[in-house]
Amino acid sequence: MKKMLFLAICFLGMSLSVFAQKESDKTLVKTLDPTGSTSIAFLFKNAGINAVATPNINMRVELEIHANMDETTLQKLISAGRYTLEGKMEDGAFNIYAPNLEKRVTVGGTDLEEQVYINVKMPPNYLFDKEKGIIVRDVTDFVQRGESESRVAEMRIFKELKFEQVQIKLVPLKKAPSKKSSSTNSKSKSKDKSGESTAAPNASKLNSNGGGKDTKHGDILIDNIPIEGY
Numbered sequence: 001m002k003k004m005l006f007l008a009i010c011f012l013g014m015s016l017s018v019f020a021q022k023e024s025d026k027t028l029v030k031t032l033d034p035t036g037s038t039s040i041a042f043l044f045k046n047a048g049i050n051a052v053a054t055p056n057i058n059m060r061v062e063l064e065i066h067a068n069m070d071e072t073t074l075q076k077l078i079s080a081g082r083y084t085l086e087g088k089m090e091d092g093a094f095n096i097y098a099p100n101l102e103k104r105v106t107v108g109g110t111d112l113e114e115q116v117y118i119n120v121k122m123p124p125n126y127l128f129d130k131e132k133g134i135i136v137r138d139v140t141d142f143v144q145r146g147e148s149e150s151r152v153a154e155m156r157i158f159k160e161l162k163f164e165q166v167q168i169k170l171v172p173l174k175k176a177p178s179k180k181s182s183s184t185n186s187k188s189k190s191k192d193k194s195g196e197s198t199a200a201p202n203a204s205k206l207n208s209n210g211g212g213k214d215t216k217h218g219d220i221l222i223d224n225i226p227i228e229g230y
């Protein structure tokens with residue numbers, strides 16, 4: 001079974017804080033306020049959006065990250081802000097971006113490959129327009145009651161929508177790819193009783209300075225810049 005890590009990103013209004021199994025040493029704070037908009041759109045690369053109306057909640061979002069790297073590497077990328085969200089009000093729509101997802105990441109010369117799934121739980125009076133890929137107010141009842149166009153238009157506007165919680169769910173590989181062009185990797189491995197190759201005991205430990213280099217997998221680079229610079 002793939003190892004999973006849950007990191008809660010809790011909002012007051014849309015104030016963003018990052019937590020791991022214990023509170024992270026690095027806290028990202030962003031203000032994202034959809035008040036006054038008529039739709040929410042996630043305008044960053046993703047593998048799909050699944051939105052479900054759920055009673056007794058406000059708005060909850062989960063970013064589910066499937067990647068070809070191990071948990072330690074993905075934790076470092078979270079701390080570096082790879083999955084940080086930014087919101088902009090544009091022509092009445094509240095658009096959410098993840099600008100750092102556009103940046104190339106390599107670990108020891110191996111490209112990061114990831115798929116980002118967006119899972120949304122929203123109040124019953126909201127719906128997800130699959131054709132347009134946006135979250136909007138459900139004004140069906142107002143239309144059926146014959147409310148005026150101005151009244152329907154007013155009800156489309158978000159007034160008190162708050163994101164209660166956003167989670168980042170990591171689904172990494174159990175082992176990260178080996179560092180490319182390394183002639184020493186074969187010497188640092190041994191075989192267990194089942195015949196499977198396993199890393200030497202100290203191979204996966206990070207260097208003592210806690211930086212962006214894994215002694216087994218190599219440097220973590222973002223757009224060819226060491227992760228320490230982020």
